[in-house]
Amino acid sequence: MRLVLLGPPGAGKGTQASRIANRFGIQQLSTGDMLREAAAAGTPLGLRTKHIMDRGELVPDEVVIAVVADRIDHADAANGFVLDGFPRTVPQAEALDRELAARGIALDAVLELEINEDVLLVRIRGRAEEAANQGQSVRRDDNPEVFKTRLKAYRAQTAPLTEYYRSQGLLKIVDGLQPIDIVTEELTTALGTSCCG
Numbered sequence: 001m002r003l004v005l006l007g008p009p010g011a012g013k014g015t016q017a018s019r020i021a022n023r024f025g026i027q028q029l030s031t032g033d034m035l036r037e038a039a040a041a042g043t044p045l046g047l048r049t050k051h052i053m054d055r056g057e058l059v060p061d062e063v064v065i066a067v068v069a070d071r072i073d074h075a076d077a078a079n080g081f082v083l084d085g086f087p088r089t090v091p092q093a094e095a096l097d098r099e100l101a102a103r104g105i106a107l108d109a110v111l112e113l114e115i116n117e118d119v120l121l122v123r124i125r126g127r128a129e130e131a132a133n134q135g136q137s138v139r140r141d142d143n144p145e146v147f148k149t150r151l152k153a154y155r156a157q158t159a160p161l162t163e164y165y166r167s168q169g170l171l172k173i174v175d176g177l178q179p180i181d182i183v184t185e186e187l188t189t190a191l192g193t194s195c196c197g
């Protein structure tokens with residue numbers, strides 16, 4: 001199964017992508033995680049993109065498209081994947097369609113977590129506080145100022161993907177404000193499968 005998980009920053013994409021990946025035995029492919037790892041390791045990719053991420057802006061399409069095109073060829077993605085944080089622009093979605101078609105595969109569904117924007121800022125504060133309380137490192141872009149930039153990027157560049165995928169008949173929308181377990185169940189149901197354990 002090949003999926004895309006869409007939703008604004010703070011919607012819980014990472015959590016739900018991880019659960020969906022576990023349930024269906026597919027790989028979670030998070031471009032944010034890949035870029036953060038590259039930044040932490042100080043690779044050329046990381047050095048190029050770190051300051052862009054820290055500002056909450058989107059890294060250039062061609063950079064992230066190359067990362068994903070390479071990643072989906074890894075053996076662990078052969079059984080399927082859920083893309084988390086990609087695509088984030090229409091050109092990225094078009095490139096994804098091309099890359100998949102070139103491999104003779106296609107997306108099975110696009111899941112969108114729908115969330116009222118007023119709730120997001122509260123969530124992002126909670127996420128930063130929770131990480132800090134648990135002694136985990138807080139994401140540098142999980143602060144209210146940078147979050148506003150991330151939300152702006154989402155509205156301007158990512159929100160159009162809803163129509164892009166709706167017109168392809170792939171879109172399934174779930175209310176992301178519900179408790180985490182319910183969201184997972186509804187995502188699973190939306191995929192037309194009663195699943196697993």
Ligand code: AMP
Nearest residue numbers: 031032053056057058059064085086088
């Ligand atoms: P995320 O963890 O998905 O919230 O991503 C964190 C940051 O990584 C974003 O704010 C962007 O700077 C960058 N990023 C992740 N995925 C993409 C993408 N598909 N296109 C552009 N930038 C991305």
